[in-house]
Amino acid sequence: MKEGYLNISRDELDLETTLEVGQTFSWYRLSEGTLYSGEGDKYFTTSKGNVLILWQKDDRLFYKATGGMEKQIEERFHLYDSITDIKEDLRGKDDILDRALDKYTGMRLIKDDFFPCLISYLCSPQMRIPRIKKMFNGIAERFGDKIKVGGETFLQFPNVKQLSKASEEDLRDLGIGYRAKYIVKTVEQILKGIVEPKNLVEMEYREAHNEIKKLFGVGNKVADCVLLFGVGKLEAFPVDTWIKKAVKRYYPEKYDKNYFRLGDNFRDYFGEKKVGYAQEYLFHFIRNQESSS
DNA sequence: ATCCAGGATGTAT
DNA sequence: ATACATCATGGA
Numbered sequence: 001m002k003e004g005y006l007n008i009s010r011d012e013l014d015l016e017t018t019l020e021v022g023q024t025f026s027w028y029r030l031s032e033g034t035l036y037s038g039e040g041d042k043y044f045t046t047s048k049g050n051v052l053i054l055w056q057k058d059d060r061l062f063y064k065a066t067g068g069m070e071k072q073i074e075e076r077f078h079l080y081d082s083i084t085d086i087k088e089d090l091r092g093k094d095d096i097l098d099r100a101l102d103k104y105t106g107m108r109l110i111k112d113d114f115f116p117c118l119i120s121y122l123c124s125p126q127m128r129i130p131r132i133k134k135m136f137n138g139i140a141e142r143f144g145d146k147i148k149v150g151g152e153t154f155l156q157f158p159n160v161k162q163l164s165k166a167s168e169e170d171l172r173d174l175g176i177g178y179r180a181k182y183i184v185k186t187v188e189q190i191l192k193g194i195v196e197p198k199n200l201v202e203m204e205y206r207e208a209h210n211e212i213k214k215l216f217g218v219g220n221k222v223a224d225c226v227l228l229f230g231v232g233k234l235e236a237f238p239v240d241t242w243i244k245k246a247v248k249r250y251y252p253e254k255y256d257k258n259y260f261r262l263g264d265n266f267r268d269y270f271g272e273k274k275v276g277y278a279q280e281y282l283f284h285f286i287r288n289q290e291s292s293s
Numbered sequence: 294a295t296c297c298a299g300g301a302t303g304t305a306t
Numbered sequence: 307a308t309a310c311a312t313c314a315t316g317g318a
Contacts, residue, residue: 022299125300131316132299177314182301219301240299257308283299 001051001064001149006073009059011084013077014106019043021284022129023229024110025120025136026157046156047072047113051149066149076111078232083108086277090270096250097270097278100285107284109276110229114197115190116140116157117230118215121222122182131175138174139163139183163187182217189215200227205235205272220259234276237263243279246286 019027030042030053042055050067063070074080087101116136123135136157143158143166158166164187171180189195195215200208208231212223221238228236239247239262247255247262254265263275270278 121299124298126298126313127300127315128298128317172314175315177316178312179301179314181313217301221300225299238299242299287299 001053001066002068002070003062003064004070005060005062006079007059008061008079010056010106012082012106013056013061013079013108014104015043015054015056015061016041017104017107017284018077018110021107021280022287023280024112024117025133026112026116027110028155044154045076045112046147046154048159049145049147049156051147051154052076075232077108078111079108083277086274090274090278090281093269094250096246096285097282100281103288104281104284107280109234109280111232112230113157114200114226114230115160118186118197118218118226119157119163119183121225121229122186122217123176123179124222124225125179125217127179135174135176135179139166139171139176142166142170142174160187160190164191179217185216186218197231200231205233208233209236224263228276228279234274235267235272237266237275237279239263240283242283242287242290245290246282 019029027043027045030044042053044051044053046052047069048067050069051065052069052072053064054073055062061073063073083106091098091101119139120132120136123132127135137155140155140157143162145156145158147154147156163183166184168180168184171183176183190197195211200212203211205227208227209223212218212226213220218226221240224236224238227233228238239259254262254269256262256265266278267275
């Protein structure tokens with residue numbers, strides 16, 4: 001495994017917050033007391049059979065990687081944008097977002113591999129985040145590969161072809177419930193080339209949104225989550241139950257029953273390239289506030 | 294026991 | 307375009 005580090009301050013990246021807000025299901029915390037204990041929390045993800053391990057110490061982001069995955073660090077955390085600059089632009093618009101921005105530092109948008117991101121959010125309707133993780137991990141264990149590096153074993157989420165071997169019943173046995181049909185049909189559609197994930201990157205946000213919704217089980221909210229966290233469309237503004245609650249309470253004048261009118265209100269308000277970041281800070285803020293009050 | 298969860302689909306208006 | 311019931315599963 002190749003080892004090294006990047007110079008980056010905590011204000012620019014806080015791994016723990018970024019990876020544990022609930023935006024990604026593709027990153028795992030390495031269990032303490034194993035091979036890597038004693039140097040703070042480490043996280044890993046896998047992609048195409050390769051492993052990327054990250055941890056922070058002072059103003060350094062350390063990595064261990066196979067297959068050149070260290071080259072993906074910038075893209076996977078949008079490091080070519082300054083989060084402190086983005087937050088500075090967002091500051092001063094209203095009290096609620098200011099409080100959210102102040103409360104969490106270094107929280108960034110994640111950019112995961114498209115396919116695992118898509119499947120994780122196909123599991124998400126009417127589910128709580130811990131259960132989405134269980135479902136996602138169940139699929140990875142049952143249909144994915146195990147990567148062995150240095151005596152440690154890492155889970156690789158299955159690719160499209162591997163997951164196409166999963167029947168609806170297989171998935172229901174993993175506790176996926178009625179969402180099993182979403183996964184089976186969506187995997188079929190991708191296998192047939194009905195939606196080309198690669199093409200989404202080049203499309204404008206709204207076009208990509210309509211395109212990805214061709215997939216069975218992908219509605220407005222899931223579309224926005226996958227576009228934001230798995231494609232990198234910063235214009236996406238996923239409206240879930242938490243955001244809806246926050247909007248009704250703190251931004252009643254911006255509320256709209258129509259999904260896109262509501263989203264457009266916030267794209268206009270926060271800015272097209274910053275609305276995704278604002279969503280993530282608001283989401284974390286309202287969810288944390290609700291559970292601790 | 295009853296309710297509800299990072300919603301989407303199918304159907305009717 | 308909008309309103310409604312229905313959809314599995316498990317934790318509170």
